[in-house]
Amino acid sequence: MTSQLQVTVVGCSGSVPGPDGPASCYLVEAEGFRALLDLGNGALGALQRHCSFGDVDAVLLSHLHPDHCMDVLSLYVARTYDTSGGYPSIPIYGPEGTGAHLASAYGRAEHPGLSGCFDFRNWSAGAHHIGPLMVTVAKVAHPVPTWAMRVEHGGRALVYSADTGPSAALVDLARDAQLALFESSFEEGRDDTAPGALHLTGRQAGEHAREAGVDRLVVTHLPPWNDKAVSLAAATAAFGGPVELAASGTTYDV
Ligand SMILES: [Zn+2]
Numbered sequence: 001m002t003s004q005l006q007v008t009v010v011g012c013s014g015s016v017p018g019p020d021g022p023a024s025c026y027l028v029e030a031e032g033f034r035a036l037l038d039l040g041n042g043a044l045g046a047l048q049r050h051c052s053f054g055d056v057d058a059v060l061l062s063h064l065h066p067d068h069c070m071d072v073l074s075l076y077v078a079r080t081y082d083t084s085g086g087y088p089s090i091p092i093y094g095p096e097g098t099g100a101h102l103a104s105a106y107g108r109a110e111h112p113g114l115s116g117c118f119d120f121r122n123w124s125a126g127a128h129h130i131g132p133l134m135v136t137v138a139k140v141a142h143p144v145p146t147w148a149m150r151v152e153h154g155g156r157a158l159v160y161s162a163d164t165g166p167s168a169a170l171v172d173l174a175r176d177a178q179l180a181l182f183e184s185s186f187e188e189g190r191d192d193t194a195p196g197a198l199h200l201t202g203r204q205a206g207e208h209a210r211e212a213g214v215d216r217l218v219v220t221h222l223p224p225w226n227d228k229a230v231s232l233a234a235a236t237a238a239f240g241g242p243v244e245l246a247a248s249g250t251t252y253d254v
C-alpha cells in the first residue's frame with residue numbers, strides 16, 4: 001500500500017485504442033484507495049496488470065465519449081459475473097445522465113440499468129471528497145459536457161485535462177499542480193481548421209501547463225494517427241520544463 005499519491009497510466013491512446021495500449025484510463029492510488037480516471041475502450045484488460053477489477057473503489061468519468069467510458073460495461077460484467085464474486089457497489093461519478101447512457105449502451109432500460117453494481121453520481125463544479133482524495137472538477141471545452149479533474153492528497157496535486165480545446169478553466173484548475181496530464185490530440189498545421197472547442201495541440205498543452213505553473217507535464221490522448229515526436233516537441237518548446245509522452249504502464253509518484 002502506498003500513502004503517497006500515485007498515478008499509473010493504464011491507457012492513453014487518443015480517441016480509439018492504439019497498438020501500444022487502450023484508450024484513456026488512469027489509476028490513481030493513495031492510502032490503498034484506488035480510483036480510475038476514465039475507463040475507455042480496452043482499459044479493463046490492461047488494468048489487470050496493476051490491480052484486480054475487484055480492487056477498484058471508484059470510477060471518475062470525465063465525459064461520455066466511448067474512448068473514456070466504454071469499459072465501464074466490461075467492469076460491470078467482471079464484477080457481476082466473476083465467480084469469486086461478492087463485490088460491493090462502487091460509486092461512478094460522471095456528467096448528468098451517465099447511468100442512463102451506460103444502461104442504454106449495455107442494452108438495458110435506465111431502471112434498473114447497472115445499479116446494484118454501480119452507484120451513479122453527477123459531477124457538480126467544485127470539490128468532492130472521494131475516499132482519501134479531494135477531487136475538484138471544472139467544465140472544459142469539448143462538444144459534450146466534459147469535466148477536467150484535479151486530484152489532491154497529502155499536499156500534492158495532479159490534474160487531468162480530459163478532452164478539451166483551449167480552456168482558461170483548465171489553467172485555473174491546474175494552478176501550481178505537481179503533475180499535469182494534458183491532452184495533445186491535434187497537430188499544428190494539420191488540424192488548424194478544426195473547431196476550437198475540441199482538442200489541444202502539443203503547443204497549446206505546453207502553453208496551458210506553463211500558464212498554470214505546473215512542475216511537470218505529461219502529454220496524453222495522442223491518437224494512433226499522430227506522430228508522437230511532433231506532439232512532444234511542440235509541447236516541450238511551449239512549456240519550457242520537463243515534458244514526457246504518456247505511455248501505458250508508467251507510474252508517477254505525484
Ligand atoms: Zn477522447
Ligand SMILES: [Zn+2]
Pocket residue numbers: 063065142163
Ligand atoms: Zn471526447
